[in-house]
Amino acid sequence: MSSQGPRSTATINGRPIHGMLISFPIVCFTLTLLTDFAYWQTGILMWQHFSSWLLLVGLVMGGLAAVVDSIDLIGSARIRAISSVWVHAVGNVLVLALALVNSLIHAGDGWTAVVPWGLSLSAATVLVMLVTGWLGNGLVHQRGAGVSPHE
Numbered sequence: 001m002s003s004q005g006p007r008s009t010a011t012i013n014g015r016p017i018h019g020m021l022i023s024f025p026i027v028c029f030t031l032t033l034l035t036d037f038a039y040w041q042t043g044i045l046m047w048q049h050f051s052s053w054l055l056l057v058g059l060v061m062g063g064l065a066a067v068v069d070s071i072d073l074i075g076s077a078r079i080r081a082i083s084s085v086w087v088h089a090v091g092n093v094l095v096l097a098l099a100l101v102n103s104l105i106h107a108g109d110g111w112t113a114v115v116p117w118g119l120s121l122s123a124a125t126v127l128v129m130l131v132t133g134w135l136g137n138g139l140v141h142q143r144g145a146g147v148s149p150h151e
Contacts, residue, residue: 009075010068019071021065027128028058029099033122039114048106048114051122055103062096084135091132098125 010017032054039047073089102121106113 004050009113010071015075016072018065018067021061021068024061025058025065025095025099026133028054028061029095029122029125029129032099032102033119033126036114036119036122040119043111045110048118051114051118052103055099059096059099059103062092062099066092066096084138088132088135090134091128095125095128095132098128105120 012020013023032051034046035050038044039051069089070091073085098121102118102125105118105121
């Protein structure tokens, strides 16, 4: 499938680096919601510790993905011209901001670190990720004026 969209400027052997990195925060933040739910249902402290570590890894890998995504954004005037790219970028920044606040809340001790704010922020993070993922998928699969970093 050929697209007229611009190529990603941050690649390794023709493959976009952003695509390699973005899976980590998606998985980590989704699993954080699940481990928060498990802690809420069981009260076993291990789940809160899992959530804290998942948030840390998700934030580190999300930060790396954001840097690489910024390189793509700066490297292509055609990408910058697409308005949905900016909505996607702001959404991704919002995901990282929610996860950072969530991580700070999870640094608390026990039940109050998860219920209700940690669990609520985990759910909000996943919801915003769904929206930005949907927007990002639309950008990748657009034809013509779209962005196709995978080709």
